[in-house]
Amino acid sequence: MTSNPGVRDPRIAVLVYNDAANDSRVLKESASLRDEGYQVRIIAVERRELGRAAQTTELREGLCLQRVPEFTIERILPALAPLWRHLIRHEAVAEPAAGPPAPGPLRPGAPLASTRARVLRGLRNVGERAYRTLALGTYWVNAARAGHDFAPDVVHANDANTLVPALAIRALSPTPVGIIYDSHELWRHRNVRPGRLLAPLVEHLTEAIGIRQVDGVITVSPSIADWLRSTYRLPTTPTLVRNVPVADGVPDRSTGVLRERAGLSPQDRVIAYGGRITTARGIEETIAALPHLDEDVHFVLLGYGEAAALEEVTEQAHAHGVAHRVHLIGAVAPDEVSRALADGDVAVVHVLPICLSYRYALPNKLFESIRAGLPIAAADLPDMKAVVEELGVGEVFQGSSSRDLAEALRAILHRPGRYQAAARAAAPHLTWEQETDQMLEMYRGVLRAQGRGRS
Numbered sequence: 001m002t003s004n005p006g007v008r009d010p011r012i013a014v015l016v017y018n019d020a021a022n023d024s025r026v027l028k029e030s031a032s033l034r035d036e037g038y039q040v041r042i043i044a045v046e047r048r049e050l051g052r053a054a055q056t057t058e059l060r061e062g063l064c065l066q067r068v069p070e071f072t073i074e075r076i077l078p079a080l081a082p083l084w085r086h087l088i089r090h091e092a093v094a095e096p097a098a099g100p101p102a103p104g105p106l107r108p109g110a111p112l113a114s115t116r117a118r119v120l121r122g123l124r125n126v127g128e129r130a131y132r133t134l135a136l137g138t139y140w141v142n143a144a145r146a147g148h149d150f151a152p153d154v155v156h157a158n159d160a161n162t163l164v165p166a167l168a169i170r171a172l173s174p175t176p177v178g179i180i181y182d183s184h185e186l187w188r189h190r191n192v193r194p195g196r197l198l199a200p201l202v203e204h205l206t207e208a209i210g211i212r213q214v215d216g217v218i219t220v221s222p223s224i225a226d227w228l229r230s231t232y233r234l235p236t237t238p239t240l241v242r243n244v245p246v247a248d249g250v251p252d253r254s255t256g257v258l259r260e261r262a263g264l265s266p267q268d269r270v271i272a273y274g275g276r277i278t279t280a281r282g283i284e285e286t287i288a289a290l291p292h293l294d295e296d297v298h299f300v301l302l303g304y305g306e307a308a309a310l311e312e313v314t315e316q317a318h319a320h321g322v323a324h325r326v327h328l329i330g331a332v333a334p335d336e337v338s339r340a341l342a343d344g345d346v347a348v349v350h351v352l353p354i355c356l357s358y359r360y361a362l363p364n365k366l367f368e369s370i371r372a373g374l375p376i377a378a379a380d381l382p383d384m385k386a387v388v389e390e391l392g393v394g395e396v397f398q399g400s401s402s403r404d405l406a407e408a409l410r411a412i413l414h415r416p417g418r419y420q421a422a423a424r425a426a427a428p429h430l431t432w433e434q435e436t437d438q439m440l441e442m443y444r445g446v447l448r449a450q451g452r453g454r455s
Contacts, residue, residue, distance in 0.1 A: 041152070046070045245432060271346055273302065
């Protein structure tokens with residue numbers, strides 16, 4: 001692709017409602033677009049509590065990251081900030097003790113204390129919902145402003161919570177602006193807190209209206225692509241761009257960090273987990289499976305998570321009597337995951353289908369583990385099952401009990417060789433560079449329609 005003298009390179013604004021620090025998909029897509037010759041700006045949001053302030057940083061020539069200001073009560077009503085944060089983030093509302101009341105006369109004020117707890121709980125719930133609404137609205141405004149100032153030719157909207165600013169950038173632009181919608185998950189059926197009232201309707205309308213206004217749709221799994229086409233009656237099936245690793249060769253086992261960080265010997269056998277440490281990702285089930293496996297089998301978790309999630313892992317390990325066999329070893333950079341996993345013996349890729357988005361998941365840890373040369377013990381979910389069985393890289397366990405998972409792990413650990421060989425054979429063909437061909441062709445088509453095509 002060559003540039004004409006005096007004509008600026010096409011500009012791509014990549015919108016994402018997080019700080020983009022650990023969003024490997026956004027970072028890889030942005031780098032691919034830059035390699036295609038475009039000027040790329042990621043418009044994310046600051047997270048001051050994590051030390052990621054609102055500023056613009058050049059990641060490399062032609063690729064920069066702009067974090068716009070997040071909503072904070074300190075900027076609006078600084079005098080109320082301590083009370084606000086105490087209410088919605090830090091206050092643990094005391095619950096009445098379970099069981100029958102203690103014998104003797106009721107304490108004066110006990111009903112009043114219970115009423116006060118309910119009131120505070122209600123206020124906290126309202127505060128949390130208001131905070132999330134204001135935070136998203138603030139991002140919409142700031143992202144639309146930043147995108148307008150950047151004057152992009154195409155906006156890449158990551159997930160439905162960025163469609164509103166993407167459409168606003170187009171509406172405010174004096175020149176044509178294309179929009180690519182990138183659905184990282186099944187947005188309307190993702191894992192969110194229950195009891196939301198207005199939000200599901202807003203999300204439904206946002207995606208239903210927005211997806212018909214965009215110039216192209218990409219997503220992460222075949223089932224989500226089919227769902228989007230069927231639900232919104234799209235003329236074509238969304239383009240599949242799975243979240244596979246960048247081409248880097250199959251790592252040698254010596255690059256792994258699991259054993260060293262966990263303090264394990266070469267004789268120990270390692271079940272590897274790579275990714276965010278949170279609920280519904282099969283972590284609890286893997287811990288529950290350990291008592292059914294030999295003592296030399298350890299579970300090593302490579303990844304980041306909230307303090308509460310890490311504490312829950314520790315508590316679960318103690319509850320099952322396997323605390324000495326469960327190891328939290330921290331995270332590595334997104335582009336180091338496959339190499340870091342390489343000294344494992346098997347990887348568990350287990351997503352609980354508690355929502356439709358999880359049922360249709362095709363997580364990046366599946367492909368990172370294959371790249372690491374690890375056999376896979378995978379949940380019986382349609383898209384994951386199809387990949388594992390087609391490539392012959394592991395076992396798909398039926399059922400949902402800890403014994404079912406343990407049986408699959410035992411089968412792999414008994415004879416891992418053929419699965420390891422299949423993973424190493426498949427890895428060179430599962431590369432980001434091959435995966436993004438259709439996405440880049442979509443961009444070329446959008447720009448050609450604007451008269452911005454290149455020769």
